[in-house]
Amino acid sequence: MKFRGKIVDIACLNHFSRVITTISKLTKTCILRLTPDNLFFVLCGKVANGGVSMWCELSQANFFDEYQMEGMNPEDNEICLEVAPENMSRALKTVQNAKVVKVKLTKKHCPCLTIVAELPTLSSVSRVVTHDIPVDVIPRRLWHEFKEPTVPDFDVSIYLPPLKTMKNVVDRMKNLSNFLVIEANLNGEMNLKIETDLVSVTTHFKDLGNPPWGDGASQGSSSSQSRDPEAMAEARVDIRRLQQFLMGQQVNPSKAMCNIVHEKVVHLILLHDDMSLQYFIPAVV
Amino acid sequence: MCLHFSTTMPLSTQSQAQDEQYVLVASLDNARNLSNILKAISFKDHAIFSATTNGLKVTVEDSKCLQANAFIQAEIFQEFTIREDLVGFQVTLTVLLDCLNIFGGSTAPGVSTALRMCYRGYGYPLTLFLEEGGVVTVCKIKTQEPEEPIDFEFCSSNVTNKVILQSESLKEAFSELDMTSEVLQITMSPSQPYFRLSTFGNSGNAHYDYPKDSDMMELFRCTKTQINRYKMSLLKPTTKALALSCKVSVRIDNRGILSLQYMVRNDDGQICFVEYYCCPDEETDDE
Numbered sequence: 001m002k003f004r005g006k007i008v009d010i011a012c013l014n015h016f017s018r019v020i021t022t023i024s025k026l027t028k029t030c031i032l033r034l035t036p037d038n039l040f041f042v043l044c045g046k047v048a049n050g051g052v053s054m055w056c057e058l059s060q061a062n063f064f065d066e067y068q069m070e071g072m073n074p075e076d077n078e079i080c081l082e083v084a085p086e087n088m089s090r091a092l093k094t095v096q097n098a099k100v101v102k103v104k105l106t107k108k109h110c111p112c113l114t115i116v117a118e119l120p121t122l123s124s125v126s127r128v129v130t131h132d133i134p135v136d137v138i139p140r141r142l143w144h145e146f147k148e149p150t151v152p153d154f155d156v157s158i159y160l161p162p163l164k165t166m167k168n169v170v171d172r173m174k175n176l177s178n179f180l181v182i183e184a185n186l187n188g189e190m191n192l193k194i195e196t197d198l199v200s201v202t203t204h205f206k207d208l209g210n211p212p213w214g215d216g217a218s219q220g221s222s223s224s225q226s227r228d229p230e231a232m233a234e235a236r237v238d239i240r241r242l243q244q245f246l247m248g249q250q251v252n253p254s255k256a257m258c259n260i261v262h263e264k265v266v267h268l269i270l271l272h273d274d275m276s277l278q279y280f281i282p283a284v285v
Numbered sequence: 286m287c288l289h290f291s292t293t294m295p296l297s298t299q300s301q302a303q304d305e306q307y308v309l310v311a312s313l314d315n316a317r318n319l320s321n322i323l324k325a326i327s328f329k330d331h332a333i334f335s336a337t338t339n340g341l342k343v344t345v346e347d348s349k350c351l352q353a354n355a356f357i358q359a360e361i362f363q364e365f366t367i368r369e370d371l372v373g374f375q376v377t378l379t380v381l382l383d384c385l386n387i388f389g390g391s392t393a394p395g396v397s398t399a400l401r402m403c404y405r406g407y408g409y410p411l412t413l414f415l416e417e418g419g420v421v422t423v424c425k426i427k428t429q430e431p432e433e434p435i436d437f438e439f440c441s442s443n444v445t446n447k448v449i450l451q452s453e454s455l456k457e458a459f460s461e462l463d464m465t466s467e468v469l470q471i472t473m474s475p476s477q478p479y480f481r482l483s484t485f486g487n488s489g490n491a492h493y494d495y496p497k498d499s500d501m502m503e504l505f506r507c508t509k510t511q512i513n514r515y516k517m518s519l520l521k522p523t524t525k526a527l528a529l530s531c532k533v534s535v536r537i538d539n540r541g542i543l544s545l546q547y548m549v550r551n552d553d554g555q556i557c558f559v560e561y562y563c564c565p566d567e568e569t570d571d572e
Contacts, residue, residue, distance in 0.1 A: 161420065165388065165389075165417075165418070165420060168387070168388050168389030169387055169388065169422070171389075172383045172384070172386060172387045172389075173387075175379075175383045176380060176383055197427070198377055198380050198426065198427050199377075199380045199384065199424060199425065199426045199427065200410075200424070200425045201384060201387065201422060201423070201424045201425075202422065202423050202424075203387065203420060203421070203422040204420065204421045204422070204423070205420055206419070207419075
């Protein structure tokens with residue numbers, strides 16, 4: 001197994017660092033899958049993390065100037081690691097103005113992702129900073145757990161309002177309640193609701209628009225074509241999970257949307273030119 | 286719960302018929318004008334609201350020793366309709382503040398949250414309609430039976446000593462006060478030291494004196510030497526109001542009760558008042 005990548009462009013470095021920081025806000029540990037074309041950050045829904053799952057896909061060519069990898073064997077040309085994204089985020093933050101950043105898989109006292117940064121100097125002597133981030137190598141037999149999630153058979157898909165506005169509202173609602181109901185319809189309307197012994201609060205967003213999904217997706221099926229545009233699909237979620245998702249938003253997505261499977265799951269999607277992030281929050285009763 | 290309000294309608298175009306069921310309707314173009322002043326008195330959870338044709342009075346109390354009143358005159362509101370002589374109810378202040386700031390309470394110019402506050406009467410929730418950038422939030426806050434606020438029987442005829450200061454000078458003093466002191470001693474006197482704040486903390490005693498002819502002293506009317514002590518823990522919450530204010534009037538009556546009146550200028554340059562009453566610390570009687 002071999003992996004080494006090199007980032008020279010400062011914009012790419014900053015962007016990469018922002019993506020990692022976003023992920024670090026969502027989860028303490030996750031799986032990093034390296035393939036010849038992509039990097040994937042994966043979290044599967046375990047009870048320990050409240051059942052949320054995440055799938056983040058980066059195209060390596062958009063971040064790395066050089067990228068070489070050799071997987072476990074030619075048939076399974078992949079590397080699968082368990083990593084704490086916060087460690088990566090912290091390491092990348094300290095090398096933000098580096099001239100060159102290299103990321104490689106090394107074997108030190110344990111397997112490590114080693115980040116080597118060459119920092120600018122005034123003298124001729126170069127300054128190099130090395131961060132060793134311990135990782136666990138995931139054996140081949142467990143890889144099947146980290147497959148791309150399928151887009152659920154949702155009832156309603158809707159574009160999200162500006163994430164900043166949504167964050168403000170969710171932050172305040174968090175002060176008032178532990179659970180939030182998110183509901184939306186095919187008329188471009190979405191509501192965020194909380195209700196406690198002391199107060200009920202509903203924020204109404206309208207004219208958000210509903211993304212057109214192709215034939216393959218569930219909206220093309222007969223069930224949702226006949227769906228009443230006013231009818232709301234709703235899910236009650238742990239407000240902290242939604243807050244985490246909004247808190248980490250350092251990447252300015254070109255598209256942000258939300259799919260709701262009535263009373264089952266909220267599927268949030270952020271799309272950027274060179275990355276996509278999917279986040280699943282299970283509904284609670 | 287069913288909302289008697291169509292969310293697709295802007296706040297301003299609600300029908301008259303809907304309004305008639307409310308005993309109190311108050312609107313503000315900028316919800317911060319209310320939330321800021323309520324923040325200045327938010328040291329306890331329960332706030333007693335009493336509305337008359339003059340405006341809104343909000344009262345918060347602590348341990349029967351401290352009372353804060355915020356006055357928001359009817360003219361501050363773009364609309365203030367009241368159908369009874371007196372409308373009173375009690376709500377949880379932190380909940381109300383979270384609702385008023387639901388959109389983040391941005392201070393950026395050109396961004397403001399419009400507010401319409403409605404109350405149907407006894408047993409009904411306090412309903413807030415908030416709007417910012419086309420997004421509408423409806424809040425229904427449970428109301429409780431209002432408690433009777435303590436009457437401190439503070440009247441100006443019993444005031445022995447009074448000064449009016451630029452808040453700036455008191456802010457300076459309060460930021461330098463030794464908070465390890467359990468009490469703040471206020472000395473007011475027609476002769477030296479005129480107006481003195483003293484603390485007795487871990488690192489020794491400290492006095493903060495104001496000359497009576499200072500630029501910061503707008504009015505000095507002291508008739509008799511009075512030395513009173515007030516619990517620092519009770520005075521601490523008053524600094525929230527001090528921070529917002531431009532002038533403060535400090536008065537002490539013949540029983541040693543302290544009244545602090547803060548003049549607060551809001552975002553639109555209008556004036557509101559926040560008033561604190563504080564009982565003196567009992568121990569001073571021995572001295």
